[in-house]
Amino acid sequence: MNNIQKVAYRAFLCRKLHQSHKLFDGGLYEPSYLEGMKSKVPLYDMLNIQMRGYDFPILESYQKFVHSLMKNMDINVEESWATPHQEIQVTTLKPKSEVINAQYDLKIYERTVQITDVVSTQLPIVLRALEASAPAGVTIHVLPHEEWHEEVRYVPDTELKALKQELEDMGGPLKKK
């Protein structure tokens, strides 16, 4: 009986300790409004809205529109940038031969708007607004942000790379003693 009493007393003390942690939860070490300011609904971290199209002025003005739309919806627009275009060459051949009939050079331009901290219940509304407002000829992709999206923006220094490659071919840098 004595043992049981001891264990019970110890358990009671432990409980008290846990309770005392709770006493310091809202306000002694950190102000409680910081906890209150956080959103109760999960947020999306970073989303990229990529817009691609063949027609340059339409794409640019649409990017401006999307930016102002996000601002009006109180969504934080982190950044918006342009990526270099992709060139597509289309050759039509005359029927049943390899003679070139016509050759077209098309360019697909791209713009991206990056938004952060979208409330997850708000995202479907954003998607519907984007779909409803998209002009003819512009395709929209909404993707979560990945590292390679940033890497793609940097232009590689071909001269530097060539020199480094030469150095490696010649046997690596000089080793000082």
Add this chain to the structure above:
Amino acid sequence: MTAVCLERKPVIVQELNKLESDYKNLLAEVEFERSLKSDHEVRHEKEIKQMEQLKKGGDVDVHLKQTAQESVDAWTEEASQFKFSSKITEADKQNDVKSLNRKLDKHLVLVVKQKVGKDSLYLLPQDLRQDGETLRQTAERVLKDACGSDVKAMIYGNAPFGFYKYKYPKHVRNENNSIGAKVFIYFARYQKGHLQSQNDYKWLDRAELEDILPPEYNKSVSQMLIDE
């Protein structure tokens, strides 16, 4: 209860009214005047100068290649020969309510004939939520049941988009011990696939939806749809 509003987005841009097309032309003109010269225009001007020089003095520079003007002529001819497909499709002419090719410039919403109480009405496909299922899972099940497994649709978000509540008539209330039902409407976007359904279904325009759905129901549904 959960209902799914399956919508096919417009395939073609709607016809612009006069104000819109005038403004569009104005913007295009402004854009053209502000823009810099393209390669083609520079080449064209260079060739005009060369032609003038040829006429005055005897410039030996004879070009056998195609001049810019000639290529423009060839291109305009090719453009005039190209036939655009018509905006009004076969389904439009026959007014086939079951086909998806009808009214390419409008949103089409799926409506299924369902039994509610004694009458069978045209409503958005709906079903009771079963125990242990989230609302979103019910919505997916409703979609599968109403459309068959071939249809690919994307449901927007885990939260419903709209809701409609109604009270049961008195004799049903006593049977089920519940006052009424709440229908939570999920929004889905039709991507591809062929619809297979045992019940009668229709793909309807916004205006036709107003006619067919019961008035109270239509009020809640129309609030969540984008105007056209």
